Structures are given as C-alpha cells and as structure tokens.
Amino acid sequence: MRNQLFQSTGFRLSLRYALLYSVLTAAVLLAAYLFARGELREWVEDDVRAELAELRALTESQGRDGLIREIDLEVWVASRNSQIYQLTDASGVSLAGNARAIPVFRKRLIVSRDTIEVDNSLDSDATEFIVRDTLIGGMRLVVGKSLHLMKEASDILAEVMAAGLALLLITGLGFGVLVGRRTERRISTIRATLTKVADGDLANRVPDDLKKDDLARVSVSINETLGRLEALIESQHQISADIAHDLRTPIQRLRQRLERARPEDEKTALIIEESIADADAITATFQALLRIAQIEGGARRERFQSVDLIEICQSVASAFEAVAEDEGHSFSCDVPGAPVPVFGDRELLTQLAANLVENAIRHCPHPAAIVLRVFMDDDVPCLEVADTGPGIPADERERVLRRLYRLEKSRTTSGNGLGLSMVKAIADLHGAKLGLGDNEPGLSVTVAFSS
Amino acid sequence: MKVLLIEDDTQTAEYIKDGLSEAGHVVDHAANGPDGFVMALDGTHDVMIVDRMLPGLDGVSLVKSLRSAKTATPILFLSALGGVDDRIDGLEAGGDDYLIKPFSFAELSARLAALARRPAMKSEETVLEVADLKMDLLRRTVTRGGETIPLQPREFILLEYLMRHSDRVLTRTMLLENVWDFHFDPRTNVVETHISRLRNKIDKPFDRELIHTVRGAGYSLHA
Numbered sequence: 001m002r003n004q005l006f007q008s009t010g011f012r013l014s015l016r017y018a019l020l021y022s023v024l025t026a027a028v029l030l031a032a033y034l035f036a037r038g039e040l041r042e043w044v045e046d047d048v049r050a051e052l053a054e055l056r057a058l059t060e061s062q063g064r065d066g067l068i069r070e071i072d073l074e075v076w077v078a079s080r081n082s083q084i085y086q087l088t089d090a091s092g093v094s095l096a097g098n099a100r101a102i103p104v105f106r107k108r109l110i111v112s113r114d115t116i117e118v119d120n121s122l123d124s125d126a127t128e129f130i131v132r133d134t135l136i137g138g139m140r141l142v143v144g145k146s147l148h149l150m151k152e153a154s155d156i157l158a159e160v161m162a163a164g165l166a167l168l169l170i171t172g173l174g175f176g177v178l179v180g181r182r183t184e185r186r187i188s189t190i191r192a193t194l195t196k197v198a199d200g201d202l203a204n205r206v207p208d209d210l211k212k213d214d215l216a217r218v219s220v221s222i223n224e225t226l227g228r229l230e231a232l233i234e235s236q237h238q239i240s241a242d243i244a245h246d247l248r249t250p251i252q253r254l255r256q257r258l259e260r261a262r263p264e265d266e267k268t269a270l271i272i273e274e275s276i277a278d279a280d281a282i283t284a285t286f287q288a289l290l291r292i293a294q295i296e297g298g299a300r301r302e303r304f305q306s307v308d309l310i311e312i313c314q315s316v317a318s319a320f321e322a323v324a325e326d327e328g329h330s331f332s333c334d335v336p337g338a339p340v341p342v343f344g345d346r347e348l349l350t351q352l353a354a355n356l357v358e359n360a361i362r363h364c365p366h367p368a369a370i371v372l373r374v375f376m377d378d379d380v381p382c383l384e385v386a387d388t389g390p391g392i393p394a395d396e397r398e399r400v401l402r403r404l405y406r407l408e409k410s411r412t413t414s415g416n417g418l419g420l421s422m423v424k425a426i427a428d429l430h431g432a433k434l435g436l437g438d439n440e441p442g443l444s445v446t447v448a449f450s451s
Numbered sequence: 452m453k454v455l456l457i458e459d460d461t462q463t464a465e466y467i468k469d470g471l472s473e474a475g476h477v478v479d480h481a482a483n484g485p486d487g488f489v490m491a492l493d494g495t496h497d498v499m500i501v502d503r504m505l506p507g508l509d510g511v512s513l514v515k516s517l518r519s520a521k522t523a524t525p526i527l528f529l530s531a532l533g534g535v536d537d538r539i540d541g542l543e544a545g546g547d548d549y550l551i552k553p554f555s556f557a558e559l560s561a562r563l564a565a566l567a568r569r570p571a572m573k574s575e576e577t578v579l580e581v582a583d584l585k586m587d588l589l590r591r592t593v594t595r596g597g598e599t600i601p602l603q604p605r606e607f608i609l610l611e612y613l614m615r616h617s618d619r620v621l622t623r624t625m626l627l628e629n630v631w632d633f634h635f636d637p638r639t640n641v642v643e644t645h646i647s648r649l650r651n652k653i654d655k656p657f658d659r660e661l662i663h664t665v666r667g668a669g670y671s672l673h674a
C-alpha cells in the first residue's frame with residue numbers, strides 16, 4: 001500500500017506542485033529578504049547621513065568649538081545607540097570622538113570594530129559600522145552607526161520566512177498524501193470493477209462518487225464501455241442460440257427424412273446410413289464449437305462447487321483403462337491419499353480429463369504407457385496426463401495452444417478435432433494453467449489450478 | 452404407452468407421432484404451450500415430450516407450472532438449445548431427461564421407455580434376476596447358473612443398469628450418462644469396450660446370450 005501511494009499519480013502530482021510552490025516561494029522570500037535587508041541598511045546609512053548633515057549645520061552656526069562640544073555630548077550618548085564619531089584636523093590629529101584610525105575611503109565604507117580603535121564604552125554588540133565622512137573647514141568628520149540592530153532585525157525576518165516556508169512544504173506534502181490516498185482509493189474501485197467484469201460479471205459498473213473531476217469522467221466512460229460490452233456479449237449469446245436453433249432444425253429434418261426413407265437395396269441403405277452419420281458429424285462439430293464458445297464466455301461459473309480431483313480422475317480411469325488396454329497401451333492412475341479439492345464444475349473437469357486421456361489413446365502408436373496423475377505442486381493442485389508416444393515438438397506446442405488449432409490435421413472418424421481447444425477453454429474457465437511438455441519421450445499435458 | 456407430445460414444428464411432430472404409433476403407442480399432440488398445458492393436466496399420460504421453444508408459453512415455464520400443479524408425469528425435454536447450462540436449467544425446472552435436436556428416433560424411443568412408469572419395478576428390491584443371471588445388490592455379487600462371477604466396480608454398475616432396464620433398449624448416450632456420469636461424447640469406444648468385457652464374463656461361458664446389440668440403437672439385456 002505504501003508503494004502504491006508513492007506511485008500514485010495523485011500523490012506524485014501533489015508532491016511536484018508542493019515542491020514547485022516551495023521553490024518559487026523560497027525564491028520570492030529570498031528576494032524579499034534581500035530587499036528588506038538592503039532597505040534596513042539604507043535606513044542605517046540615512047541616519048548616518050542625517051547626523052552628518054546636522055553636525056555640519058551646527059558647525060556653521062556654532063563653529064569648531066561648538067562641533068567638538070556636540071561630539072563630546074554625542075559620544076556620551078553613543079554608547080547606548082552605538083554611533084561612532086571621529087573628528088580629525090587637517091594633519092590627522094584626533095580632535096574629538098570615540099573612534100580613531102578609520103581609514104580614508106570614498107563615499108562610504110563598512111568597517112569592522114577590530115580594524116579601528118573605539119572606546120570601550122561602546123555597546124559590545126556593535127562590531128560592524130557603516131561610516132560616511134565629510135570635510136568641514138579643513139576638518140574631517142566621520143560618523144558611523146552599528147549594523148547589529150539591523151542585523152538582528154533581518155535575522156528575525158529570515159527565521160520567520162524560513163519557518164513559513166517549512167510550514168508550506170509540510171502542508172503541501174500532507175495535502176499530497178491526502179489527495180494521493182483518495183485518488184488511490186478511487187482508482188482501486190475502478191480496478192476492482194474491471195477485474196470483476198473480466199472474471200465474468202458483466203453487469204458490474206463503477207460506482208458514482210459524486211465528484212465531477214477527471215476520474216469521474218473516466219469512470220463514466222468506463223461504464224459506458226462496459227454497458228456496450230455487456231450488450232455485445234448478450235447479443236453474441238443470442239446469436240449463438242439463434243444459430244443453434246437455425247442449424248439444428250434443418251439438420252433434424254434432414255435426419256428425420258433419412259431415417260424414414262425405406263431403401264430398396266443394400267447399397268442405398270448404406271448410403272443412407274453414411275449420410276446420417278455425416279449429419280451427426282456436422283452436429284457434433286458445431287455443438288462442440290458452441291460449447292467451447294459458451295465456456296469461453298464464462299458459462300457454468302455460477303454453478304461452481306468444491307469437487308475432488310481424485311474422484312474425477314478415478315471415474316475417468318475406470319472408463320478408459322479398458323479402452324487403452326484394448327488398444328495395446330498400458331494405463332495407470334496415480335493419485336495421492338488425501339482428497340484434492342478444486343473449485344469448479346464436475347462435468348466439465350471430467351470432460352477435460354477424458355479428452356486428454358483419449359488424445360493419448362488415439363495418438364500413440366502401440367504400445368505406449370499412459371499415466372493419469374493428480375498431485376500437489378506446493379499448494380497448487382495439478383492434473384497430468386503423460387504418454388510415451390510421439391509427443392509434440394517444442395515449436396508446435398506453442399501453436400497448438402496459442403492459435404487454438406481448431407482443425408486438427410489428423411482428423412479421424414467421429415472426432416471433431418476440437419479436443420485440445422475444449423481442454424483449454426475448460427482450463428481457462430477454471431483459472432487453471434495448461435502446459436504441454438516433453439515426457440522424454442512423449443507428451444505430458446499438465447493442468448495447474450490456482451490454489 | 453400413452454404419450455403427450457407438445458411440439459410446434461409440424462414435421463418433427465409428424466415424425467415422432469408416426470414413429471411412436473408404429474411402435475404401438477398412443478400419441479396426443481399439442482402444437483403450442485397453453486394447449487399442451489391443459490392436456491397435461493389430464494394426468495392420463497405415461498410420459499410427456501415437451502419442446503423447449505414453444506409459442507405462447509416456453510417449455511421450461513410450462514414444466515415448472517406443471518410441477519407446481521403437482522403433475523408427476525415423467526417429462527422428456529426436446530430442445531434445439533444445446534448450451535452447457537440449458538440441460539441443467541431444464542432438469543432443474545422439473546424435467547426428467549433432456550434430448551438435444553437432432554436426435555435419432557431410436558434414442559428418443561429408448562429414453563421414453565426408460566422414463567415411462569413401470570409398475571413392476573420396486574426400488575426396495577435387493578435382488579435382480581434375468582433368466583439365470585442373479586445380482587445381489589446388498590452383497591454386491593453376481594451369479595449365473597449358481598456360478599459366482601467376479602466383476603470390477605464399474606462393470607457391476609453397468610450390469611445393474613442393464614438389468615434394471617431389462618427388455619428395454621439402452622442407447623450409448625444413456626449408458627454414458629447413467630453408468631459413468633459422462634455428459635459429453637467420447638471419441639473412443641468406451642461403451643463398446645465395457646460391454647464386450649461384460650459379455651466375456653457373463654455371456655461367453657454360458658449357453659444363452661443375455662446382452663444383445665440392437666443395431667442402430669444400443670444394447671438390451673433380456674433372455
């Protein structure tokens with residue numbers, strides 16, 4: 001069931017969609033994150049720029065001393081909002097500020113705390129600063145702000161996004177499993193219906209599950225097809241029955257006329273007798289064909305019961321042992337001690353065994369040894385007829401079974417050449433496997449029933 | 452024998468009527484279901500022949516209705532339906548035997564005789580006797596002229612069937628069905644072989660032949 005779930009289209013499709021969505025969402029979230037981080041950094045930089053502008057304005061109104069005073073004040077607050085200031089004169093001597101040795105840069109720079117000197121009073125979390133500078137009247141003012149708060153913010157953002165993504169993925173997978181399972185159940189229902197129909201219950205249909213999706217449409221199509229199939233087979237049976245009736249009645253009349261004829265001489269009497277025999281041969285052939293067709297169509301399956309293979313074989317053996325011996329063959333019946341039950345039709349299985357034994361009797365030049373066996377192969381009941389006759393060459397064995405040789409090359413008097421076809425039809429009806437093998441020498445025919 | 456024939460095909464009906472009359476039987480004929488039903492309720496017939504496909508009321512329904520009406524007359528189905536299920540359907544409906552068209556008159560005649568009520572035979576009998584041939588059903592032994600004859604189980608059943616229907620013609624098909632329970636046509640001569648063996652045991656060593664071959668029909672056991 002696990003494997004089936006993973007192979008189910010519904011599950012796979014959902015899985016693919018879930019993954020695709022997750023990847024897309026991840027991409028979007030990543031972009032959003034990077035953008036947000038960029039924005040946050042912008043804000044920090046804006047703060048720095050604003051601070052620079054303020055200080056420049058202050059210098060213009062309060063002069064150099066005012067600036068130094070302001071910086072000293074800011075430095076005192078800076079430890080709490082982690083800003084750094086560096087004011088140097090034209091020769092690089094420090095005038096004010098809590099930072100020193102910030103290198104010269106263009107526009108802006110991100111410096112790490114250990115590459116410059118800062119006062120210890122600065123927040124220990126502040127390890128990276130974004131700095132900008134400006135020249136005011138021969139002095140160089142550098143202002144910087146720590147990025148650690150921004151970092152914290154963006155980290156939180158990243159965590160939230162990752163959690164959201166994970167949740168999305170899990171929900172997607174969970175949904176996939178649910179959809180997969182439900183689809184799997186519906187597909188199982190369809191398969192069950194088709195199996196039952198293949199087994200012969202033509203009236204079966206896929207139940208209506210009230211949804212209006214793809215599977216529902218397929219189910220409707222399947223039901224329509226099954227309906228047509230049932231009608232077709234019905235009409236086939238009807239045709240067979242009609243043919244049977246149409247053929248039998250004229251043959252009956254033919255026979256009746258021949259029987260009522262009063263021949264005047266021996267010769268005519270013989271002709272009439274042979275004609276009657278021919279009429280009977282015609283009847284026997286189409287009767288056998290009709291029977292095979294009906295068996296192939298599943299007739300009698302409803303009447304299946306548990307029957308003992310041993311009893312069937314013993315009754316066949318008791319009938320044909322004498323016949324075989326009269327033909328010069330030796331015949332033996334080999335059965336185990338305990339009953340071997342199979343589910344099937346007694347009459348048909350008797351005919352199957354009889355056909356095989358008769359085939360052996362008729363096709364072996366004497367003397368041959370014919371064996372009728374019943375045995376268990378693991379827990380598979382088997383019936384076998386083996387002879388030491390000419391056998392069937394390996395390549396012809398396939399043909400005999402596959403193409404359902406309806407017309408034997410060696411057709412004799414009352415035989416209609418359909419024996420093996422009948423055997424195959426009966427075996428198929430019982431869900432049994434028919435196998436032809438080399439008896440070394442000779443032919444062995446094995447019928448293996450399902451356990 | 453008084454026979455009721457319910458058959459719609461004129462030629463077949465003529466054929467059967469003529470044949471049976473020649474054999475000394477009395478035949479009543481109905482050409483459709485409803486008429487046949489009415490005539491059957493009469494109850495005076497020894498055996499009925501019912502065609503399966505009748506206008507007005509099909510054979511199976513007819514027989515079912517007759518059986519519900521407690522008509523006990525033996526019924527032989529005549530049918531152009533030879534399907535695997537059809538015979539069973541017919542027998543389940545209440546028929547006693549089933550003959551598929553085309554059939555030989557000998558077959559029909561033999562089966563009718565086997566079906567028709569025979570007052571003498573009682574099923575409690577434990578010994579069957581024909582001339583000096585005696586079969587003890589309890590002890591499963593057979594003697595002729597006092598001499599015990601050993602028989603194989605199937606030979607015993609065959610002889611029993613012949614003796615129970617002594618003086619009647621039994622066709623190959625009837626023997627296959629009743630002695631071996633075979634409902635198909637074998638392609639070897641099962642019946643002939645067994646009859647021959649039986650003859651070797653119970654006829655050959657003795658003066659009088661009891662098992663007779665009836666040409667074109669089957670076999671019969673009688674003195």
